[in-house]
Amino acid sequence: MAPLITHLYTADPSAHVFEGRVYIYPSHDRETDIQFNDNGDQYDMADYHVFSTDSLDPAAPVIDHGVVLRTEDIPWVSKQLWAPDAAQGRDGKYYLYFPARDKAGVFRIGVAVGDRPEGPFTPDPEPIKGSYSIDPASFVDTDGAAYLYFGGLWGGQLQCYQGGNTADVFDDSWQGPKEPTGAEAKAMGARVAKLTDDMHQFAEEPREVVILAPETGEPIAADDHDRRFFEAAWMHKRADKYYFSYSTGDTHYLCYATGDTPYGPFTYGGRILEPVLGWTTHHSIVEFQGRWWLFHHDCELSKGVNHLRSVKVKEIFYDDEGKILPVDVNAS
Numbered sequence: 001m002a003p004l005i006t007h008l009y010t011a012d013p014s015a016h017v018f019e020g021r022v023y024i025y026p027s028h029d030r031e032t033d034i035q036f037n038d039n040g041d042q043y044d045m046a047d048y049h050v051f052s053t054d055s056l057d058p059a060a061p062v063i064d065h066g067v068v069l070r071t072e073d074i075p076w077v078s079k080q081l082w083a084p085d086a087a088q089g090r091d092g093k094y095y096l097y098f099p100a101r102d103k104a105g106v107f108r109i110g111v112a113v114g115d116r117p118e119g120p121f122t123p124d125p126e127p128i129k130g131s132y133s134i135d136p137a138s139f140v141d142t143d144g145a146a147y148l149y150f151g152g153l154w155g156g157q158l159q160c161y162q163g164g165n166t167a168d169v170f171d172d173s174w175q176g177p178k179e180p181t182g183a184e185a186k187a188m189g190a191r192v193a194k195l196t197d198d199m200h201q202f203a204e205e206p207r208e209v210v211i212l213a214p215e216t217g218e219p220i221a222a223d224d225h226d227r228r229f230f231e232a233a234w235m236h237k238r239a240d241k242y243y244f245s246y247s248t249g250d251t252h253y254l255c256y257a258t259g260d261t262p263y264g265p266f267t268y269g270g271r272i273l274e275p276v277l278g279w280t281t282h283h284s285i286v287e288f289q290g291r292w293w294l295f296h297h298d299c300e301l302s303k304g305v306n307h308l309r310s311v312k313v314k315e316i317f318y319d320d321e322g323k324i325l326p327v328d329v330n331a332s
């Protein structure tokens, strides 16, 4: 499967259908001298591009709409523009959500607004109040309510918030490639908060996204690295079922869990994608023209350089019970 975009390195693709086209909001990977480490310092991105296409046929052109936001445009940011996402508000405008380190080195989530899905986007001067960690994923439900999922372990700092779901419990001593361990410990969950009607703030205190093991009905354990949430949250809804999907990080799977509401709890459903070339795996799932698509990235184009990734897309299928069938990236 060939990358969708080859003139730049792109990763963490959040895809949405706006105005009948597929818009892709990825990270823009760049070369760096920073040595690879488990804190992710080598992911030193400094701007965002937006891409769009009117067909997911492999031969169809993908348009690069150019730079839509950069570090120096955002007053509160010091570095590391990581995985973004976008949503359309009730006012018809488009909202770009992005994580970055603030001037103190703590990841926060910002929002920038534009009149068009391809931007340009004007950032709010401050991050979303009470936001923290990384990988915002927006979801607008069929009733129009908008939610933001977020969180990521290790370099994403989620483990620094074990004291609760709010930003003020930040514990600096947990910074680095660390997370709770032990057979008795439960895995940390992503966070979710409803957004205000104007899309600029959380409308409520973030809640933890709980994933239950189907065999016990209990939360997944912290030591269950094949199934526990690590980063790259995504939400999609199909036939009234809510699908929360995510990366398992150090075991490199994309997995999903299903629930009856946007808040969960969710029951673990299985793997969507086996490990690809490169350390990270990150994705989005979107319906386009009656078919469902998985956008993800790997490091094939850079021949395995972990921080130089490329976006790909593959059709996915569900069985009669709504289970996602595992994707075979090698099948045509």
Ligand code: FUB
Residues within 6 Å of the ligand: 011, 012, 027, 040, 043, 082, 083, 134, 135, 152, 231, 232, 280, 281, 282
């Ligand atoms: O792109 C930087 C980080 O790598 C993302 O925020 C994570 O999801 C991982 O893909």
